Amino acid sequence: MFRRTFWFTAGAAAGVWATTKVNRKLKQLTPESLAAQAADKAIETGHKLKDFALDVRDNMVQREAELGGALGLEAPVDPDLPVQRHYAVEAAEPAAHPNTYRKLPYNSNNRNEDH
Template sequence: MFRRTFWFTAGAAAGVWATTKVNRKLRQLTPESLAAQAANKAIDAGHKLKDFALDVRTGMVRREAELGEALGLEAPADPALPAPRRLAAIEYTERPRTGTTRHTPNPHNRNEDH
């Protein structure tokens, strides 16, 4: 009698454990849960990428300082010199408008009738 009770209890406990395990796994595989897991992994990847970029930047600054010391480029800039200017890659000059809406043909445009 004791053996039957033991095995009945063991079977019932195994069934409850298996049912709980399967239900937990099914909840993990719902679309909402999968989307949340993907979002968490994307956020973690973004943090890791940011940390990597900061490490690269720190190493770059440190290496630039080492090279500047080795080459003697750490001299302070002369305050009498003007600040460096950034040049525009493409200069755009607007033509003055003559007030007419007449179309003037472009001599280099091959799509127009001449």
């Protein structure tokens, strides 16, 4: 009799545990819950990216200061010398008219042409 009671109680407890587990999983898989989880992950990822960008910017400023000191770019400038400007991109020749576009040569292999 004791064995039957033990196994009946063990089976009932396993059933309650399994039912609770399944119900929790079903609640996690509802559209509202999935949307909330995705939003939380997106916010968390945004914070991580922001922290990474701030770390990169701080290290970049530090490294630029190190390189500037090593290359003597931060040395005092002699006021008698003319200032030379360094451009990252060379200026292109201005077009004859701002709305004029240069025609490209005809290419028979162009698949985007109208037929």
